[in-house]
Amino acid sequence: MLIEHNKNLKPYNTFNISVHCNYFCKITSEEDFISLIINENYKNSNKLIIGGGSNVLFTKDFNGIVIHNQIKGINIIEENENFAIVQAGAGENWHEFVLWTIEKGLYGLENLSLIPGCVGASPMQNIGAYGVEIKDYFLSLDALNLLNGNKSTFTNAQCKFGYRESIFKKEEKNKYLISNVRFKLNKQVQLNTTYGAINDELKLMGITTPTAKDVSNAVIKIRQSKLPNPKELGNAGSFFKNPEVSGELHDKILKEYPKLVAYPLNNNNYKLAAGWLIEQCDLKGYELNGAAVHVKQALVLVNKNNSTGKDVLNLSDYVIQKVFNKFGVNLEREVNII
Ligand code: FAD
Ligand code: EPU
Numbered sequence: 116m117l118i119e120h121n122k123n124l125k126p127y128n129t130f131n132i133s134v135h136c137n138y139f140c141k142i143t144s145e146e147d148f149i150s151l152i153i154n155e156n157y158k159n160s161n162k163l164i165i166g167g168g169s170n171v172l173f174t175k176d177f178n179g180i181v182i183h184n185q186i187k188g189i190n191i192i193e194e195n196e197n198f199a200i201v202q203a204g205a206g207e208n209w210h211e212f213v214l215w216t217i218e219k220g221l222y223g224l225e226n227l228s229l230i231p232g233c234v235g236a237s238p239m240q241n242i243g244a245y246g247v248e249i250k251d252y253f254l255s256l257d258a259l260n261l262l263n264g265n266k267s268t269f270t271n272a273q274c275k276f277g278y279r280e281s282i283f284k285k286e287e288k289n290k291y292l293i294s295n296v297r298f299k300l301n302k303q304v305q306l307n308t309t310y311g312a313i314n315d316e317l318k319l320m321g322i323t324t325p326t327a328k329d330v331s332n333a334v335i336k337i338r339q340s341k342l343p344n345p346k347e348l349g350n351a352g353s354f355f356k357n358p359e360v361s362g363e364l365h366d367k368i369l370k371e372y373p374k375l376v377a378y379p380l381n382n383n384n385y386k387l388a389a390g391w392l393i394e395q396c397d398l399k400g401y402e403l404n405g406a407a408v409h410v411k412q413a414l415v416l417v418n419k420n421n422s423t424g425k426d427v428l429n430l431s432d433y434v435i436q437k438v439f440n441k442f443g444v445n446l447e448r449e450v451n452i453i
């Protein structure tokens with residue numbers, strides 16, 4: 116197995132940040148990983164797993180070993196007339212996996228089309244878009260302990276999924292390499308077009324009875340119209356989470372800003388659209404040392420002109436401060452800061 120030294124991580128993160136790590140190793144199977152963990156350089160180093168690098172911000176060189184997970188393979192491991200259980204290797208590209216499920220007539224993941232990155236990272240923050248989160252279709256995953264290689268299985272409940280959250284961002288942070296993920300998908304047609312923009316897009320496309328492929332295409336169109344393509348402009352999608360606030364704070368803000376974008380939750384709290392809050396602070400397009408707030412979507416920070424990770428982090432501090440000063444709302448970062 117090849118362990119590279121002093122590797123530049125620019126091609127491995129969608130912010131296009133140029134930083135180095137001491138060691139870098141690509142693994143393509145669980146067996147590869149088991150042979151890696153007896154290596155002295157591995158044992159004595161800090162460890163970081165990456166897939167597509169589309170939800171990380173490197174703020175400095177990584178003092179340790181980066182393990183690039185490239186475990187592949189997609190298989191139906193169980194099925195009946197209603198459901199199929201599909202297992203995908205953590206290194207499979209997420210969007211290509213979604214397209215594979217659509218091709219096989221398996222329903223559930225179509226709203227999650229075009230999310231960058233790999234299957235293995237999808238449970239990390241319970242990826243979501245357009246009314247669906249993976250927890251709705253996730254069955255279980257295999258994870259290898261980073262210290263001894265022991266394999267465990269985590270069920271849906273054990274992953275403790277929440278909005279952009281899982282046990283792997285909290286109690287079990289930096290403890291496992293996720294190797295395989297299993298989803299339980301429907302064989303009977305079941306489309307979720309409750310998210311208004313999908314229906315609008317389908318209408319524009321002239322489609323009245325959509326298929327899963329149509330929904331996927333509509334989602335792709337919406338995403339392409341708002342979100343910057345990391346190949347053209349470095350970014351990691353939404354930089355912040357949409358904040359949850361109390362009914363009291365919501366009412367207070369609404370009084371002063373009747374156009375507030377807010378969604379009621381079951382617990383009397385509200386989720387606010389962070390993009391709207393940031394836009395109201397006149398920060399759309401705001402630039403700081405080459406890092407900028409995206410002009411089309413204020414929730415996305417971009418590496419516009421050779422910024423460093425620290426520049427992006429400083430910009431995020433500035434955005435957090437501005438939003439807090441204006442609305443009394445604390446924004447939390449979604450992206451993993453390294
Ligand atoms: P990475 O960035 O490589 O890793 C993310 C985290 O997971 C890191 O902490 C890493 O250490 C850990 N990790 C990765 N793989 C493994 C593994 N196999 N085992 C253990 N730990 C691992 N996210 C959404 O939820 N919804 C969206 O709509 C969305 N849109 C986006 C749009 C754009 C343009 C971009 C750039 C990003 C978007 N994202 C979105 C964020 C991102 O695509 C997802 O979080 C994705 O799941 C990250 O996958 P990745 O393989 O790139 O993870
Ligand atoms: N808005 C503004 N100004 C902006 C951006 C948004 O006013 O600059 C308003 C929009 O007009 C809309 C509302 O905010 O009324 C919500 O905007 P949008 O539909 O674009 O979604 P979002 O809340 O900004 C979330 C996710 C995305 C996901 C989309 C679609 C989070 C943090 N982000 O964005 O996920 O793709 O919904 O479901 O929840 C990601 O996590 O990286 C990501 C891109």
